[in-house]
Amino acid sequence: MGQPKTASVVIIGGGVVGCSIAYNLARRGQRDVVVLERETVGSGTTSKAAGGIRAQFPTETEIRFSLESLRVLKNFTEEFGVDPGFKQIGYLFLVSDEKALRGFETRIALQKRFGVDVRVITPKDAQAIVPALRVDDLIAAVWGPQDGLAGPAEVTQGFAKRARELGAGIVEGVEVTAIDVAGGKVRGVRTTQGEIASPVVVNAAGPTAARVGRLAGVSVAVFPRRRHIFFTEPFPELPGPVPLTTDHTSSFYFRKEMEQVLLSPGDVEDIGQDQIVPMDWAKLDETVTKAVHRLPLIERAKISGGWAGLRPLTPDDHAILGPAPGVEGFFLAVGFGGHGFQHSPMTGRMVAEWILDGKPSMDLSLFNPARFGKDARLGDAHKDKPDAE
């Protein structure tokens, strides 16, 4: 599709978040919605996600987002005509110190209030779920059997396909280079293919969110941080299904992908980049050390490749969602860190409600875009939380 001259809503970014917003707007009957994607749909940081979905979050808002995502994924094939590869095989957190366990217990009490199936289990119980685990240095594990995995590419394509079928436009290979603001209101965007007049513009630019915010004169506290995932050659010695398993102390996590094993060191690194993500093969040593400690038999596997992606983090590890302060018609749907894929179904629905109804049906003050000042920096807050993906 070519770029239109006018639109009712312009969405900058064709990742899982932008495509979910487009789908939800189109489903509600909004016409002339257009997504502008500088590369191809789903090629941004969405293509780097591990596909994990968990209801184990520390706040009511995020727990409710996760439960809604789980519901959407269960019915995804019917609603979108695309199999999302959803496997409800659980999430397992391994805990080796008392302070961390207390933190988990507080969160579990909240999660249970919303009907989440999550429990503290013994190290031996964890070993019954993943027999290859080394557990002698653990004091407990936390098991969420209703959590699981799905394919980020499949889910994004599902949103994009239904959005198009319902009339939304998705233009690939076009970069937004300016956002026109006059009298405190958004008037449209300029791109590498011309101008689009629009009263509503949504920033769904993932790790590039701060750069896109600046185009409208809005400071957006999103800080891209690199994370690696390596994968083995087929390794049937680790039989499936294997839940996404995170070693809370070392941040190492792993899961199976068909017969291969995905291994991440859980790194969080500022590489001074929000677009290009080179791999650092030196991270492989750290990954293998952490992996062999927790999963001794992995020593026999061969590493076959890896990738790196940017997680769009915020100072308090919560997303930024809602109208941008100071510019009417400019919305932010950014800063999803390691959970943007799993929270995309509800994000799309909430942004659509905001645009079409004037406010969302849920209290989203947790994600208030005005909560950070211009000088916001990324501290260590996110490091105390279960950093699973």
Ligand SMILES: Cc1cc2nc3c(=O)[nH]c(=O)nc-3n(C[C@H](O)[C@H](O)[C@H](O)COP(=O)(O)OP(=O)(O)OC[C@H]3O[C@@H](n4cnc5c(N)ncnc54)[C@H](O)[C@@H]3O)c2cc1C
């Ligand atoms: C290693 C790794 C593992 C992860 N694992 C998980 C996981 O298990 N579960 C989970 O929920 N999340 C996970 N995540 C996080 C998840 O990938 C992100 O939170 C999510 O993909 C963000 O989606 P998005 O649509 O906001 O961003 P993106 O997918 O990056 O989409 C933004 C799009 O905007 C486009 N864009 C930017 N600027 C412009 C412009 N000026 N004009 C036009 N287009 C523009 C980009 O090309 C891009 O395609 C992981 C991330 C990484 C790096």
